[in-house]
Amino acid sequence: MVGLADGLEVDLPGRWGAVHCLQRVDSTNRRLLESSTLVPDRYEVCVAREQTAGHGRRGRAWLSSPDASLTFSVARALSPDEAVDPALSLAVGVGVARGLERCGFSGFGFKWPNDLVTEDGAKLAGVLVEARAVREDRLPALVVGVGLNRVGAHTLGVDRRVADLSQLPGPAEAALSDLLRAVLVEVVRAWDDFARSGLALVANDHARLDHLRGRRITVLDTGEEGIAAGIDHGNGALLLQRPDGLKRLYSGEISVRVLGDD
Known part of the structure; x- marks a missing residue:
C-alpha cells in the first residue's frame, strides 16, 4: 500500500x-x-x-x-x-x-x-x-x-x-x-x-x-448464566454476577453469548 x-x-x-x-x-x-x-x-x-x-x-x-x-x-x-x-x-x-x-x-x-x-x-x-x-x-x-x-x-x-x-x-x-x-x-x-x-x-x-456489561449472558462451554458485570482491569477477567456471588471468567477457550443475540 x-x-x-x-x-x-x-x-x-x-x-x-x-x-x-x-x-x-x-x-x-x-x-x-x-x-x-x-x-x-x-x-x-x-x-x-x-x-x-x-x-x-x-x-x-x-x-x-x-x-x-x-x-x-x-x-x-x-x-x-x-x-x-x-x-x-x-x-x-x-x-x-x-x-x-x-x-x-x-x-x-x-x-x-x-x-x-x-x-x-x-x-x-x-x-x-x-x-x-x-x-x-x-x-x-x-x-x-x-x-x-x-x-x-x-x-x-x-x-x-x-x-x-x-x-x-x-x-x-x-x-x-x-x-x-x-x-x-x-x-x-x-x-x-x-x-x-x-x-x-x-x-x-x-x-x-463494553457490549456485555449489564446484559444476561450464557457461558457456552458450561451453560452457566448470569449478568455481565464488567471487566477486572487487573487481569482482564470477565465478571459474571450470579445468585451465589461474583465469578471471574478468564479468556482461554471460554466463549460467551448474550441471551437473545441469535
Missing part, C-alpha cells in the same frame, strides 16, 4: 520495523510468526488484500475476499522480562475501536474477550493473539492479528451474525489506506500502553465500549 510505512512513521515515529503489503497470503499472522527480523522495540506489520487461510480464536476460519476485509497483523519480539498476557487482546480491541472512531465510525462495542460487534451483537471485527516460543535463531514474540469486515458481510455465508463498516454510522466512503493507518497506529499505542501499565490506560474506553 503506497505510503503506508511513511504515514505510520509520521504518526508514531520510531516504533516501526518492516511493513509488508501483500496482494495475497495464507495468513498474515503466520507470515509474521515466521519472521526472522522481529525485535523488542519495533513493530513489524503484514497487511494483505486477501487471506486464504486466516483464522480466529478456536481455529475458526476468517473469510475474506480482496479489499472486502481489512486483514493485518502486528508483531514484535518480547523483551527478556516480558511475559505473555492474554489480556493483551482487550487492549488491542480498544485500539481497533479508537482507530475506527478516529475515522468517524460509531455504533459498535467491544465483546469480551476479542471481538468488536454492532449494537445488536453482529460481529464486525476479531482479534487473535498468538505467541512464538524462543528458537535458536529467533526471539520469542507476540503476533496480533486483526480482521475487520469493510463491505459485503452478508455474502460470507457464515453460521453466525456478521456486519461490516457500511452498516455503521460513519463516512459513506472510508479510504482503505486511511482506515488501515488509523487502526494500526491506535493498536500499537494500546499495545505500548499495555506493556507499561496493563489495562489501566484503556480501562475507561473499555468500560465505555
Whole structure:
C-alpha cells in the first residue's frame, strides 16, 4: 500500500520495523510468526488484500475476499522480562475501536474477550493473539492479528451474525489506506500502553465500549448464566454476577453469548 510505512512513521515515529503489503497470503499472522527480523522495540506489520487461510480464536476460519476485509497483523519480539498476557487482546480491541472512531465510525462495542460487534451483537471485527516460543535463531514474540469486515458481510455465508463498516454510522466512503493507518497506529499505542501499565490506560474506553456489561449472558462451554458485570482491569477477567456471588471468567477457550443475540 503506497505510503503506508511513511504515514505510520509520521504518526508514531520510531516504533516501526518492516511493513509488508501483500496482494495475497495464507495468513498474515503466520507470515509474521515466521519472521526472522522481529525485535523488542519495533513493530513489524503484514497487511494483505486477501487471506486464504486466516483464522480466529478456536481455529475458526476468517473469510475474506480482496479489499472486502481489512486483514493485518502486528508483531514484535518480547523483551527478556516480558511475559505473555492474554489480556493483551482487550487492549488491542480498544485500539481497533479508537482507530475506527478516529475515522468517524460509531455504533459498535467491544465483546469480551476479542471481538468488536454492532449494537445488536453482529460481529464486525476479531482479534487473535498468538505467541512464538524462543528458537535458536529467533526471539520469542507476540503476533496480533486483526480482521475487520469493510463491505459485503452478508455474502460470507457464515453460521453466525456478521456486519461490516457500511452498516455503521460513519463516512459513506472510508479510504482503505486511511482506515488501515488509523487502526494500526491506535493498536500499537494500546499495545505500548499495555506493556507499561496493563489495562489501566484503556480501562475507561473499555468500560465505555463494553457490549456485555449489564446484559444476561450464557457461558457456552458450561451453560452457566448470569449478568455481565464488567471487566477486572487487573487481569482482564470477565465478571459474571450470579445468585451465589461474583465469578471471574478468564479468556482461554471460554466463549460467551448474550441471551437473545441469535
